[in-house]
Amino acid sequence: GENVEQHPSTLSVQEGDSAVIKCTYSDSASNYFPWYKQELGKRPQLIIDIRSNVGEKKDQRIAVTLNKTAKHFSLHITETQPEDSAVYFCAASRNQAGTALIFGKGTTLSVSS
Amino acid sequence: DSGVTQTPKHLITATGQRVTLRCSPRSGDLSVYWYQQSLDQGLQFLIQYYNGEERAKGNILERFSAQQFPDLHSELNLSSLELGDSALYFCASSVEVGGGSEQFFGPGTRLTVL
Numbered sequence: 087g088e089n090v091e092q093h094p095s096t097l098s099v100q101e102g103d104s105a106v107i108k109c110t111y112s113d114s115a116s117n118y119f120p121w122y123k124q125e126l127g128k129r130p131q132l133i134i135d136i137r138s139n140v141g142e143k144k145d146q147r148i149a150v151t152l153n154k155t156a157k158h159f160s161l162h163i164t165e166t167q168p169e170d171s172a173v174y175f176c177a178a179s180r181n182q183a184g185t186a187l188i189f190g191k192g193t194t195l196s197v198s199s
Numbered sequence: 200d201s202g203v204t205q206t207p208k209h210l211i212t213a214t215g216q217r218v219t220l221r222c223s224p225r226s227g228d229l230s231v232y233w234y235q236q237s238l239d240q241g242l243q244f245l246i247q248y249y250n251g252e253e254r255a256k257g258n259i260l261e262r263f264s265a266q267q268f269p270d271l272h273s274e275l276n277l278s279s280l281e282l283g284d285s286a287l288y289f290c291a292s293s294v295e296v297g298g299g300s301e302q303f304f305g306p307g308t309r310l311t312v313l
């Protein structure tokens with residue numbers, strides 16, 4: 087089955103800096119790669135996702151890149167703000183019946199002002 | 200608010216006991232997923248139901264079982280509870296049967312086993 091590795095497990099940046107979180111996956115048939123943000127004590131929420139027919143996707147200060155050959159994808163947050171502090175989870179899925187999202191173990195991002 | 204509801208919010212029980220967690224998906228969503236979140240394991244996928252049928256199974260213990268009812272709400276049953284079962288249990292719902300669409304998470308049930 088699918089296995090998703092996520093690095094780093096913790097990341098501390100200064101406000102205004104960029105943050106990058108990387109994930110690798112094992113199943114070459116995976117074709118859907120979402121990122122979820124979980125603030126302390128709250129539910130995970132989707133912030134951006136990418137499908138395998140796209141190499142990069144941006145939404146304001148966040149972007150995700152996908153390298154299918156190397157089987158890795160990354161989340162980029164620019165101009166970080168204190169409210170970006172949270173746990174970020176990457177995930178991968180085959181997007182077919184009988185499969186489910188497999189999550190990485192999460193990255194705790196701390197943005198200090 | 201994601202539209203997914205979970206009850207109860209908190210549950211405190213003793214080892215060896217049995218509990219039932221309940222989830223109601225967003226209106227129109229047919230898929231329900233259950234996850235276990237503990238400090239060192241992230242979000243562990245347990246099981247998925249789609250329109251009443253089990254469709255995918257993850258790292259779910261034999262002591263755990265789930266079902267989805269005709270009104271699409273789902274219940275996760277945890278029995279013979281152990282200390283290590285203490286965790287936050289999330290359910291999520293989505294429109295599709297596969298894992299390739301946004302999943303909307305409920306607020307979670309925090310289970311404490313003493």
